Amino acid sequence: MELWIRDKFKDLDNIEFQEDVAILLNDPNIGFTEADRKSRIRKARNICIIYGIGLIIPATGIFFFFDMKILDIIMLIYPLLAIPIMLTSNGLIRFYIKKNSPFFTTYITVYISSIALFIRSADSNHVIRFSPLLLPCLTIGLVYCLFLNLAARGKVATTTQPTKMAFFVLILAGLIFAAGSSRTLNCTFDNSAEQQFQATILNRNITHNKGTTHYHLTISTWGPQTNVENITVSESTYNKHTEGSAITVYLKKGLLNTPWYFVSQ
Numbered sequence: 001m002e003l004w005i006r007d008k009f010k011d012l013d014n015i016e017f018q019e020d021v022a023i024l025l026n027d028p029n030i031g032f033t034e035a036d037r038k039s040r041i042r043k044a045r046n047i048c049i050i051y052g053i054g055l056i057i058p059a060t061g062i063f064f065f066f067d068m069k070i071l072d073i074i075m076l077i078y079p080l081l082a083i084p085i086m087l088t089s090n091g092l093i094r095f096y097i098k099k100n101s102p103f104f105t106t107y108i109t110v111y112i113s114s115i116a117l118f119i120r121s122a123d124s125n126h127v128i129r130f131s132p133l134l135l136p137c138l139t140i141g142l143v144y145c146l147f148l149n150l151a152a153r154g155k156v157a158t159t160t161q162p163t164k165m166a167f168f169v170l171i172l173a174g175l176i177f178a179a180g181s182s183r184t185l186n187c188t189f190d191n192s193a194e195q196q197f198q199a200t201i202l203n204r205n206i207t208h209n210k211g212t213t214h215y216h217l218t219i220s221t222w223g224p225q226t227n228v229e230n231i232t233v234s235e236s237t238y239n240k241h242t243e244g245s246a247i248t249v250y251l252k253k254g255l256l257n258t259p260w261y262f263v264s265q
Contacts, residue, residue, distance in 0.1 A: 040090060040092065044089050044093050044104050047104075048085075048093060048109075051082075051085060052108065052109045055078060058074045058078065059075075059116040069188060072120065072121075072124075072188045075120055075180075076117060076181055076184050076185070076188075078113040079113045079114045079144075079173075080144075082109065082148065082151070083148060086148075086152050087151045091103075091153075093105070093106060095110070095149070095151070095152040095166075096165070107173060110173050110177070114173060114177040115176060117177065117180035117181060117184065118176055120180070120184070121179075121180045121181075121187070123214075124187075124262075125184065125186070125187035125188070126231055126260055126261050127183065127187075127254075127258055127259070128224060128225055128258075128260065129259065132257050132258040133183065133258040136185075136186075136256045136258075137178045138178065141175050141177065141178030141179075144174045144177050144178060145170055145171060145174035149170060182256065185256060186254045186258045187252075187255075190254050190255045190260070192252050192255075193253075194251065194252055195223070195251040195252075197223040197250075198247070199220050199221070199249050199263075200220040200244065200245070200246060200247070201217050201218070201220075201241050201242070201243055201244065202219065202220055202228065203230075203243060204218075204242070214232055215232065215237070217230070217238065217247070218230045218231075219247060219263070223249070224251070225261070231263065233263060237263065247263050248264040250262050
């Protein structure tokens with residue numbers, strides 16, 4: 001019965017995969033000889049592997065180095081690296097690929113790095129109002145999606161066509177990157193003058209998530225902040241303050257005109 005099914009019903013995914021492999025091995029845009037083309041295919045695979053593995057160190061660092069500007073810069077740049085990687089791959093590296101595609105993809109690394117950037121920015125940068133950040137966020141997301149899409153369009157013509165899922169994955173990646181990058185740009189690269197306010201620590205608590213410890217302080221209202229806020233702080237800041245004690249809050253204008261604040265270390 002199994003043999004009869006195999007004879008009557010062809011594996012269309014495998015057929016499509018083999019057709020694309022044949023196209024790659026015979027495409028002069030990839031290399032002059034078949035040996036050149038195979039070499040470039042191996043190189044593209046290795047680049048994607050290195051790009052993914054290279055993320056481990058900075059992505060892990062966001063949970064251990066709370067106040068480190070160089071880490072913010074690395075996390076901001078990492079999702080952007082997908083663009084030159086795809087542009088220089090002769091069409092072998094795409095943003096999103098189907099399971100049966102012989103090409104290589106950057107979308108998993110882009111997603112993980114963008115999520116890590118978002119977590120990093122949300123933990124260390126406290127924004128009072130998000131509305132001024134909405135337009136810059138949408139603009140960054142749109143531009144990022146545009147460049148990802150242009151970079152992913154290789155010269156290699158294949159039987160694999162773009163899908164609705166590919167469009168959805170692209171848009172979602174752009175939104176996540178935009179949310180994290182706009183907040184990071186606004187706060188990390190803000191050189192405006194500080195305004196100082198005093199707040200009272202109402203509560204202290206520690207949470208644990210997947211082996212990572214997070215330290216939180218609940219602070220009273222202060223200046224333009226009319227709501228009680230629970231903020232994430234470094235371990236050293238947490239240990240320096242007790243419940244009921246005063247803490248200094250520093251308010252800044254924001255590079256993208258979105259007011260944000262941090263507390264004394």
